[in-house]
Amino acid sequence: MGDDGDEQLTAEQRRLRDLRVSDAEREHVVELLKNATGKGLLDLNEFTERADIAYASRTRGELNRVLVDLPGLSHPTAAPTAGATDSAVTEAAAPHDPDDHLALRAQGSNLVRKGQWVVPGSLSVRNRYAETRLEFNEAEFRSPVVNVKLDVKWGAVTIIVPEDASVDLNGLDDIKWTKVEDRTHGGAGRPRFVLTGKLVGSTLTLRHPRKSWFSF
Numbered sequence: 593m594g595d596d597g598d599e600q601l602t603a604e605q606r607r608l609r610d611l612r613v614s615d616a617e618r619e620h621v622v623e624l625l626k627n628a629t630g631k632g633l634l635d636l637n638e639f640t641e642r643a644d645i646a647y648a649s650r651t652r653g654e655l656n657r658v659l660v661d662l663p664g665l666s667h668p669t670a671a672p673t674a675g676a677t678d679s680a681v682t683e684a685a686a687p688h689d690p691d692d693h694l695a696l697r698a699q700g701s702n703l704v705r706k707g708q709w710v711v712p713g714s715l716s717v718r719n720r721y722a723e724t725r726l727e728f729n730e731a732e733f734r735s736p737v738v739n740v741k742l743d744v745k746w747g748a749v750t751i752i753v754p755e756d757a758s759v760d761l762n763g764l765d766d767i768k769w770t771k772v773e774d775r776t777h778g779g780a781g782r783p784r785f786v787l788t789g790k791l792v793g794s795t796l797t798l799r800h801p802r803k804s805w806f807s808f
Contacts, residue, residue, distance in 0.1 A: 609653035611700060611721070617746055620769055620793040621646045621655055628662050652721065692734060698722035698747070708732065711783075714739045719747035719794070727752040728783075729801040736782045742789035742796070744770075750797045756781040759798055763788030775799040 622643050629639040642658040649655040692712040696703060699720045706727035713735035717724055719742075728738075729752055742749065742764070753759060758779035761772065763786060770791040776798050785798075 607700075610651050613649060613652055613655050616769075616793065617652075617655065618646050618649060620746065621649075621659060623769070624659060624662075633662055696724065696726075698724050706730070710734065711738055713737065714741075716741045717744065717749060717789075719744040719749060721746050723748045723750075725750045725752075727801075728757070728785075729754050733783050737784045737786060740785060740787045740789075742787060742791060744789075744791045744794045744796070746793045748795045748797075749791075750799075751785070752799055752801055753785055754783070755800050758782070758784045760784065760786045761798075764791070764796075766790030766792075769793045770796065772796045773798070 625634065625639055625642050625646065628634050629636065634642070645658050646655060649658075693714040693716070694712045695716045695718070696705070697718045700722055702723045702725070703719075704725045704727075706725070708730050709732070711728060711731045711733050715726075715738065717726075717740065724744075724747065726749075740751070753776060756779075757776070758781050759774060759776045760778075761774060764772070765788070767790065770793065772791075773796070
């Protein structure tokens, strides 16, 4: 679990690796180590040693070291390796897509959409160790129904919908170690936001715009 490839990392990859981790991220990694122990990948002494390292970790690179040799448990975004993307946040639109789809991706940095922007009928949000904030209160909608597919790990997503909008969370079928807070209480108006997908070790907050004390 060394750093032999450190000299091959870009400046951005080093920045992502050196970002600080939270208590929730440490706890999540310890749970992964427990699962690995239950599968026979680690013995009790190895689990104890790695759990101690996880709890003492300050950065994503340090935290990822206890997972990197476990099949399927390494997190590339926690310790970027050579060949990883140089961009912390990328946004890609497909204006010629017949399905009218917009893909948003955030990795290690904030992604915000707000103000007057055009919202297609379908959105996908891929979030890794990042914060994504989507404000729809001033947006222009192409469809009365907006399908939002989430793929979020160790991140936070905040969605602000218009006062008369409605929200459907029944399609969120894979939620682990995640807090979902819906302050919109569903509603029955338009546009209607239908959320599907998965969240792991994350938070999802849905609410209406905050009212200004100076509004008339």
